[in-house]
Amino acid sequence: MNKQLLMAINQICAERNLKPQVVIDAIEQALISAYRKNFGTAQNVEARLDPETGDTHIYAVMQVVSPDELTDPNTQITLEEARTYRPNAEIGDEIRIERTPDDFGRIAAQAAKQVILQRIREAERDALYEEYVQREGELIQGVVRSIDRKNDALIISLDGGQAEGVMHRSDQIPGERYRPGNSVLAYVVEVTRGGRGPNIHLSRTHRNMLRRLLEKEVPEIKQGVVEIKAIAREAGSRSKVAVAATQRGVDPVGSCVGMRGVRIQNIVKELHGEKIDVVEWDSDPEKFVANALSPAKVTDVILFPQLDKTALVIVSQKQLSLAIGKEGQNARLVAKLTGWRIDIKSEEEALAEGLTPEERDRLRREQKARAREADLMAAARRLLEEEALAEEGVLEPGEELDAPLFDLKDEMPPVVEDALEAEPAEPELVEAETPVDKEAEVIKALAAKLSTSMAGGDIEDAELDEELYARFFESKEDESIDALTQTGSKKKKKKKSGKRKDRKLVFDEELGRLVQVKRRKRGGSDLDYDDFEDFGFDLDDF
Known part of the structure; x- marks a missing residue:
């Protein structure tokens, strides 16, 4: 059994990339627990597993005292008795006396087996955690395993059942319906340690999912020729993406949209018909705000940094509803994209408030x-x-x-x-x-x-x-x-x-x-x- 134990320890250490001493220490702690459970808990004991032979030993740690000071025979020993084990013992020393039971081999084998199995499970959980924590911020393909109606979440099997991820209702695109067995592409938001394995938080509404899809569909972004500056998203409805070229002569918007819109349509299809506006980023905030309001055409933009960072936007009466968007969605997305509060007025409203072209120039x-x-x-x-x-x-x-x-x-x-x-x-x-x-x-x-x-x-x-x-x-x-x-x-x-x-x-x-x-x-x-x-x-x- 001893040789088999050593072989099992060495095999586990090689497969799970563990140090042998880590497993040996765990087995020794298991031996102490098993001894106290079967032979009493009063003694102060130590366990030793010989890494060369595989033999196990239990030692009682005793304090050497004078006969008058002896109060606990389980943890104390007189000087006379101590010198039978160690001739040079003195009062105050600690000596170790072997207390290995005759039938302790069977108990030791069971304890070692439990520790080894536990270490295997822990090593597998640690390996899974290390694997998936490196995939935070990436897209991952999975299959719906079940629906947790109590927590209103999807349990998604990843990599053929190797791990499981959770996607809550708030992380699901409105209008999408899932059934067990459906394939799902999701964004890995966060990975944390759990008692039964890594806790993997998945999402399809995160704005960075749109970023990763653009990187996947647009080679210019992957190569660094086009850079994504900002993303504002209302999942399942509409998103805006600000892009800029890092090289001259490159059309950043055209690169993302693709020939006849092929590239952007692939992303729209993956996101359940979500509309995506790709606009050109500009270092000038006035131009950036005007570009972000696309498809509406802007007449004028005046910035008020001291007034809660407000941007006053003037558009024609025909463009007013388009600039504001359905239920204010376009203006809301522009505010998220640019970081400016958006105040949209028609030219007629501006003139009625005294904002003539000359006055707007003065304000600017x-x-x-x-x-x-x-x-x-x-x-x-x-x-x-x-x-x-x-x-x-x-x-x-x-x-x-x-x-x-x-x-x-x-x-x-x-x-x-x-x-x-x-x-x-x-x-x-x-x-x-x-x-x-x-x-x-x-x-x-x-x-x-x-x-x-x-x-x-x-x-x-x-x-x-x-x-x-x-x-x-x-x-x-x-x-x-x-x-x-x-x-x-x-x-x-x-x-x-x-x-x-x-x-x-x-x-x-x-x-x-x-x-x-x-x-x-x-x-x-x-x-x-x-x-x-x-x-x-x-x-x-x-």
């Missing part, structure tokens, strides 16, 4: 100016954070955080970069400050002002006002700034006298530069953009 310029101001304020806050960390010793002086909000140098146009890299023709231009230095000074000044306002409890006063811009951006007879910011222009800007406290700087998109506008009191009307003053340089140059 205002929002872009505010976005630029927000960027500068964020950079100022970033600077304050870096200074605070530097004071605490987290950052070295001059060291920046790993993820700056934006890089000023990256925003410089080529003409400014060329001017910075080129050697100056005149000596006085060498020491001139660059526009980047000016903007950096603005950020530093904003940080100082923001810090003061925060200390005073009034953060609204730390705004990008005209005084701060005038301090760092006005020409003040500096020809070097003109040389860097104006191409081929030798016209000098006259020094501005005085500071206009009643004016504020905004960015005019049409002029491509900063302009001064009249400031309004808090609670008053919006800024008046009809009275612009040229401020002398392009903000885009920074």
Whole structure:
């Protein structure tokens, strides 16, 4: 039996990729349990399985005490008796005395068998878990084994009965009906350990199932030529997919749709007739929102980042119902796809509310100016954070955080970069400050002002006002700034006298530069953009 036991252990270890000592330790624990069950539980015992011969031994662990201290004969032994087993024993030592019963071989064999079978089951469960946990996020084919009406779920047999997955009602496409024996293609959402094997959560409504189907049907996506940027899905009804090309000359939408719509129709068929709109992704949020509203044609889009990230969309009266969609579905999907709240108005409604084309242009310029101001304020806050960390010793002086909000140098146009890299023709231009230095000074000044306002409890006063811009951006007879910011222009800007406290700087998109506008009191009307003053340089140059 001993040789057979060793052979069984070695075979299991080889087949299940287990270490022999792991199985031996488990058998020893089983031997201890079997001994206590059959021969008493009072003793402190140890079991040993000889890996060379396969022999099993049970030892009682006894504490050596004096005769006066003997209180528990099952766990204690006198010094005189202990020296019969170990001549050099002393009081306080632990000695091991063999207590292997004569008929313990049969008990040991049964215990070893149970442990081996248990280890086999555990190894199989672990192997299944490791196999399927690596398939999370993939598609898997299965067969409906049964319907769990109590939990309203399908039990799906995977890989010929090797494992089972569960697909709840919420993970099933509305309108689909399943019977035992039906083949099902599903998406593996999550795999967790279970008492009887891995718990595999399957779904056909997950948006990534649409992603995997597109990767399967469109080779350009699999190859990386076309990239899926975002997916919004209402399973069984309609979905929208935003795609972009990573190489020039590639039509991302056409690649996904295929010749005569063959590729997309295969996916529609698999998803029980679900309509799929493939739109082109754009880095410009206005264009992206307009594209996402397809098949509706958009007249105008105005973004309001500060107003709960709302996008105002203007369409013709004929396109209004198409843009909104059935029960608002199209607008709802666009909101999920783009991350913007969608407010759709017809041209007639827009005009009735005073949103003329000129007013829409004014709003667009205002929002872009505010976005630029927000960027500068964020950079100022970033600077304050870096200074605070530097004071605490987290950052070295001059060291920046790993993820700056934006890089000023990256925003410089080529003409400014060329001017910075080129050697100056005149000596006085060498020491001139660059526009980047000016903007950096603005950020530093904003940080100082923001810090003061925060200390005073009034953060609204730390705004990008005209005084701060005038301090760092006005020409003040500096020809070097003109040389860097104006191409081929030798016209000098006259020094501005005085500071206009009643004016504020905004960015005019049409002029491509900063302009001064009249400031309004808090609670008053919006800024008046009809009275612009040229401020002398392009903000885009920074």
